[in-house]
Structure formats: C-alpha cells, structure tokens
Amino acid sequence: ARLAEADAGGGGSKAILEGGASYEGGWLTGQKHGEGILVLPDGARYEGQFKHDKKSGKGVYNYPSGSTYLGQWCCDLQDGQGEERWADGSVFTGDFQAGEKHGRGKFVWSTLCRYEGEFDHNDMHGEGVYTWNDGRGYTGQWTRNTMCPKGSMWWSDGRAYEGEFLDGRKHGEGVLRWPDGRSYSGQWSE
Structure with a gap:
C-alpha cells in the first residue's frame, strides 16, 4: 500500500x-505506469x-555499489539489449534474458581481459x-566458463595450439606449433 495518495487516473504524481x-x-489504475x-x-x-x-x-x-545497467527491462528484470557497468570499470554489452546475461555479448573486465561470444545464464557458454591482457588468447567452444571441448589457443611468444580441451587445459587430441616451425601432434593431458 502507498503511504501517499497517487493519481489513479493516469496522471503523474509523487508517492512514498x-x-x-x-x-x-506516471500512474495507471493505482500502479506505476509510463x-x-x-x-x-x-x-x-x-x-x-x-x-x-x-x-x-x-x-x-543505478546500484548503491556504483554499478549501472542501461537497457531493456521486462517484468522488473533485465531483458533484451543492455549494458552493465561496474564501479571497477568492467563493462558487459549484449543480450539479457530474465535478469541474466544470455545470448551474445561482450565482456571487458577492468584488467583489460575480454570475452566476446555466447552466454548462457550468466556463463560464457x-x-x-x-x-x-598478456597477449594470450583462445577461440572456440566454452562450457560453463571453461575452455572445453575444442578450440585454438595462442601465446604472445608465437606458440599456437589447436585441439581438445578439458577443464580449461589442453587435453585429448591436439597440435602445438612453435614459431620456429616445430610442432607436436598427439595426445595431451595437462
């Protein structure tokens, strides 16, 4: 119940x-509307x-923590296109569904690490x-925030790996190439 009377006829007013x-x-039939x-x-x-x-x-x-969300809402939840910014400088831009990051998006952390791709219930998936931020990178499949099961990883020193991953590590069939032309192809277990 409202402590201050609001205009129930569709006009605007203040209420505690x-x-x-x-x-x-705006109000409409006693509810916040417009x-x-x-x-x-x-x-x-x-x-x-x-x-x-x-x-x-x-x-x-605007959250008390200094974070903000700008975008689409549905039924009191973030839903549709939006941008979330945190006080530490991290930013997510992309799809939301029922209050969660869900669909395609780009997340740039304050550490300058970044992810661009698919999300499922707030997870990279x-x-x-x-x-x-040190020059390493990974492109491929993700399972609940973990590099898995297949993808390619590269390092700033020129090394590159293509193959299978398990729990974020090289695992299974894969090829590692060095910048000098050497390579190893076979089974990995890290």
Whole structure:
C-alpha cells in the first residue's frame, strides 16, 4: 500500500511507497505506469519505463555499489539489449534474458581481459573468443566458463595450439606449433 495518495487516473504524481521507496511519475489504475523514477531505501535508483507496476521497457538502474545497467527491462528484470557497468570499470554489452546475461555479448573486465561470444545464464557458454591482457588468447567452444571441448589457443611468444580441451587445459587430441616451425601432434593431458 502507498503511504501517499497517487493519481489513479493516469496522471503523474509523487508517492512514498510501503517499505520506504519513493516514486515520481506516471500512474495507471493505482500502479506505476509510463515514465517514472523509483528510488529505493538502499539508494538504488531506476529511471525509465514502467508497465503495470513493474520496470518494463527502456531504463537506467543505478546500484548503491556504483554499478549501472542501461537497457531493456521486462517484468522488473533485465531483458533484451543492455549494458552493465561496474564501479571497477568492467563493462558487459549484449543480450539479457530474465535478469541474466544470455545470448551474445561482450565482456571487458577492468584488467583489460575480454570475452566476446555466447552466454548462457550468466556463463560464457557456446562459441567465444577470450583474450588475456598478456597477449594470450583462445577461440572456440566454452562450457560453463571453461575452455572445453575444442578450440585454438595462442601465446604472445608465437606458440599456437589447436585441439581438445578439458577443464580449461589442453587435453585429448591436439597440435602445438612453435614459431620456429616445430610442432607436436598427439595426445595431451595437462
């Protein structure tokens, strides 16, 4: 229940909501609807579109930690295209579904390591490319944030491996090539 009366006829007004949140914006039949600003007691702030009392449409959510999300919402969850930024400088841009990174996206960490590819329920999962800040890289298949089962890895010194991986390590059939032309083809177990 609202502690301050809001315009239930579709206009806009301010209200202090139960639990201490405040809302200023459009209303429809007693529910947040249209453009509005919601400020929660912990300092979180959402500015954007509402539909039937829920964040739906385009909006910006500022977390008390300094992180932000700008993008699409559905039923109070991040859903559709969006960009999430953390206070440490890390950035994710891509697809969200039901509040999780899901689909295609690009994640650049504050350490300048980066991943571009498929996500499944917040995990790097499917096809993707990961590059480390020391010049190493991997392109291939991912299983729940782990390089697995097949892909190619390269190092800044010119070495390159193509083959099978298990738990993020060379494992199974693969070929390692050195910059001087040498190579080893066979079974790996790291």
